[in-house]
Amino acid sequence: MSQISSRKAQLEAFDRLLTIMDELREQCPWDRKQTIQSLRHLTIEETFELSDAILDDNLEEIKKELGDILLHIVFYAKIGSEKDAFDISTVINSLCEKLIRRHPHIYGDTIADDEEAVKQNWEKIKLKEKGNTSVLGGVPRSLPALIKAMRIQEKARGVGFDWQEKAQVWEKVEEEMQEFKAEFNAVEGQEIDRERATGEFGDLLFSLINYARFIDINPEEALEKTNLKFIKRFQYLEQAAKASGKKIEDMTLAEMDVYWEEAKRL
Structure with missing residues (x-):
């Protein structure tokens, strides 16, 4: 065997x-x-x-x-x-x-020549099965926000609601960045409207997740890799500081940055 x-x-x-x-x-x-x-x-x-x-x-x-x-x-x-x-x-x-x-192209007469056609068929059949009044009705409420944004965008794309070109998506990212800056980059000392700034930041994140999808990057995976990279470098900083007889909480940012740059070269 x-x-x-x-x-x-x-x-x-x-x-x-x-x-x-x-x-x-x-x-x-x-x-x-x-x-x-x-x-x-x-x-x-x-x-x-x-x-x-x-x-x-x-x-x-x-x-x-x-x-x-x-x-x-x-x-x-x-x-x-x-x-x-x-x-x-x-x-x-x-x-x-x-x-x-949900695979009528295998077990029925439906034609699906590529992955995108399969996904669109899947979402349409799923919508019909569940009897949802909204395409987005099947997105679990308890999903983490980043993953939920991905699923919302995928489901909308499944029924044809999506950008045509990635350049259009990037223009949206830049537009949201400018709107966020306008809300958050207030004059020094001036009180910031936190609710509006939070809303604009959420719009910016949503547009970045959308762009990641267009260039075939999983934003959840990308962010987790960056998390792990940061942890690895920060722990090197801690160990290097300890080996030098220093306490990290007593070091200046410039001193810590020396070890951080060492970690980046590893």
Whole structure:
């Protein structure tokens, strides 16, 4: 058998997991106590741990974190079966049916020659399925704002509401930058209208996210890479200062900048 398990081995592994879940739910005090609500925050945490593993490009950790998320899916399905609401088979079959419906270019007569056509078909079918009165109705309210902005823009594009050229988007970025400067770059000592400045800054961020989408950059991924880069350099600064017998809080900005420039060269 190759490194990638055969279908038979995959099904046996899944059956083993379901059996273990049944046993834990019956015999383990902690597992018996859990509810859909109590698992929610743990599932979110596991999702972020998977995200970390993906950012590190650590396939071994990705494998482990996928296992943890799969456990949660099976756990929710087990609780659902106890409530006679759903079980793992109805979850999987529902997913299969949705995938077939949303890929009419594979399972029907629809033509989709490129990725963009596939995405547009997906959004139109999804809108019809959910019965939303708005294209944006399917965007989760609890999404982080940056990711939510991405999804809003993608969904709007799915029904044809989008810029035609990236140059137009960049013009919008520059326009929003000027409007923000006008609100925030007030005369020294003059009180700033924080609400208006906040609104203009939000418009600027939204336009930058839009431009990133047009040049095929994931802004969430880009910002996280910058976060990690800053952490690495700042921690070098801390370590270098300590090695020199200095306390970072007692150093001048000019002194700290010396170590910062060293970190940038690493």
